[in-house]
Structures are given as structure tokens and as C-alpha cells.
Amino acid sequence: MVKLFTTLGCPYCFTLKEFLKEHKVKFKEIDVSHDEKAQEEMIKKTGKMEVPVIEIDGKMIVGFDKEKISKLLKTRARQSRAKGGEEDLSSSTIKE
Secondary structure (H helix, E strand, O other): OEEEEOOOHHHHHHHHHHHHHHOOOOOEEEEEEOHHHHHHHHHHHHHOOOOOOEEOOEEEEOOOOOOHHHHHHHHHHHHHHOOOOOOOOOHHHHHO
């Protein structure tokens, strides 16, 4: 599962959402400025109060680190194919 912790006025959040959509990655967006419980979860998992934070299969990345995110998404896609499941993205669309 891919979770994206965001706030409304965050330009990096918008850019990351567009990146995920462009690469056909399904994700759940959580606006931590309106969800105190989710904000507490994000802080507990990262130790930080900054956004965006993306969680990919339990692994957390703070900020829009395209290289790290792409690497985790490629790993996720390979694991999904190995299990015979549907992928959330085409592995050819993510460049390392």
C-alpha cells in the first residue's frame, strides 16, 4: 500500500501527487492538517512534522526524494509481478 501524507498548501506534496499519477501509482492521500490522528501516526513513524511523507509498503520517505521513491516503487512492482498480482505502476515508467 502507498500512503501519502500531505497538507493543502504544500507545493512538494502537489508535485509528488502528480509524479505518482503520471506513473499510475495508486495511493491513499491523507491531509494531516485536517486529521490529527494521521498527523500523530506520521510523526511517530518519522519523528518529523514535515510533508510530504510517503509510505510505501511500510517504508517511510520524508520529502519528494524522486530517486528513493522510484527505487521503492520499482522494488514493489517486481515483488507484485513475482506474486502474480497486479502492479500499481508500469515498471518501464519509473527511471532509476
